[in-house]
Each structure stands twice: as C-alpha cells, then as structure tokens.
Amino acid sequence: MRNRAIEYPHPVLNEYAKDYINSRFEIDVLSHSDSGAEIIIEVECQIDCEGLVKSIARGEAKPILRLTCYRTSLREIFDLNPTGSTIIRIEKKRITDSIDLQAMIVATQSIDKFSLPEFNTEYFGTVGFSIRKGDILANEPGFRIKLNTMLEKNMAGIVQVRGDMQATSMSVHFAETTEERPDLADYIVITLPDMDYKNYAKLMTKKHLKNGVERFVQASVILPAITEAIANLRAEESVTDDNGDTITHYKGTIWADSIYDALNKLGIIDIDDSQMSNYEIANMLLGNVTSDSISNLMQKLTEWSTIREEDPTL
DSSP states (O other), X not given: OOOSOOOOSSOOBSSSOOSBSSOEEEEEEEEEEOSSSEEEEEEEEEEEOHHHHHHHHTTSEEEEEEEEETTTTEEEEEEOOTXXXXXXXXXXXXXXXXXXXXEEEEESSOEEEEOOTTBOHHHHTXXXXXXXXXXXXXXXXXXXXXXXXXXXXXXXXXXXXXXXXXXXXXXXXXXOTTOOOGGGSSSEEEEEEHHHHHHHHHHTSHHHHTTTHHHHHIIIIIHHHHHHHHHXXXXXXXXXXXXXXXXXXXXXXXXXXXXXXXXXXTTOSOGGGOOSOHHHHHHHHTTSHHHHHHHHHHHHHHHHHXXXXXXXXX
C-alpha cells in the first residue's frame, strides 16, 4: 500500500530501509468478514526483533494499526497485541467501498539515547537517538480490504461520470490498486467538459429516465468505458512475472472485482479464454444495452412520426 520509502531521522524497521539487521516486522490478516453490520478483522503481529520486543515489554513502545477510509475521511487507531492476534471491529456504516490498514510500532514516551543491538552498525555505529513520544520505530507496507458487499451489482455503477470546468475534452481513468488520489480510487471515472456534463446530468434526471433515455446514455457513455475495461483486464491477465504469476494492477479494485464477480455468475470463469469480444462481453454485462437502446430509439421515432403537426405549413 505504501508507495515510497520515507526518510526518518532515526532508525526504522521496514522493508525499505536497512537500518536493522536480521529483523522483521509484519502483520498477517488471519480473517475478515463484512457480512453483518460491522467489518471484523483478525490480525496478528510478527515482530522478529528482540530489542523492539523488549522495548514494548518495558512500555516504551507499542504496536498499533491505523485504519483509514479515504472516501469517508475515517481515521482510527487500534492497539495491537504484540504476542497474539487482535480483533478489530468497525461499524460498516462508517466505511464506504474499502479501507486501508497499516501497522506500525510507535514510541509511547520520550527515549534518550535510543539504541538497539539490531541497529546496522555500518550506518549508525554506537550512536543513540533521541526519540519523541509518538515517533515511528517500525512500520510495514499495509494492505487494503474491500467490502464484499460493496461490489457493484449494476455494471453501470462501476463507472462514475463527473464534470470539470477546466477540461477541454473527455478523459477516462481506470483506477489501479495503487491509486493515490481518493477521488479516483476503485472506480472507472469519466471526466467530461463542464457543458457536456451539465447536458449529461439533465438527461439523467428522473423525468428523462422514465422516457427510456437511460439506456441511450449507457450505450453511448458507459458501454465504451466497460469495453475498454474488459480489454484492460484481458491484457493484465496475459502479463506474468519471472515466476509465472500474473502481474495485477486492476484486480483488487471495486470496478475490476465487480466485473469478475458478474462474469463468474454468467459462467465466464476465465475472461482470457472467452471467445467473445470485449464489446460483446461489455454489452452482456450491461444487460444487452445495445438492443434496448435501438429498440427504445425506434419506439421514440415511431411516436414522433405519428404526432400531428400543429402547423401544417411546416
């Protein structure tokens, strides 16, 4: 989850730095559930560093878990059991889509001349460090948990359309699992120039939806985006690393997992093996939107052609 190494003024145990020798700090997710009103996560600390373990035992430090939901601006801190598992509970109504979690060990008090046997002596020699209360002593990359109940059942829901007064043309963004911007996370986001978006918003009012406009709009705006999404997922599945494992960028986002979930329900287990084109699959996921839009358009044209003209001279 963390995207870059952070420089600290004191040694920190993590996967980036070499501040510690023969030491490790990790967090394992033993289980998680979101089937009820709460999301329940069971996690376990793995601290392979005797110096930090002793600091925790003396009350100088403690392991914590930071939980963040960017869409609701929720931020919570939970104490972790350093020698066993910990159950984390959070009300689901406080969370939207997904949560990010990161474990760390922090100082619980100020420490003068902080020095551990595991420090890399090539870097630090025998220097002791001044630690403030709250300073991070160890951290790990973190992880993201997506609420299973947040998978979109309506495929059009994985595409979000918004306007931008500065935009001069339409753009499409397919969120990746490493997305840093909360407003672009988890979904396919179509950004329209301001006037185009205002017209789009007018077409999506209830008045127009009752007249069958929604399927026209889905065919012209949503269908192309999902077609490209299918192409992206197929391309992703064809790329592997040196061990033969698939290199994923999209799988794990709400839009990608929602598509996979819908495909599995339709009997398509492996999208890369399907003989259907990207367009055919996207149209199927949208409930044959092309047929609906053509039929609705034909119906409207028939209605318009039978309307008696008020002015016979026109």
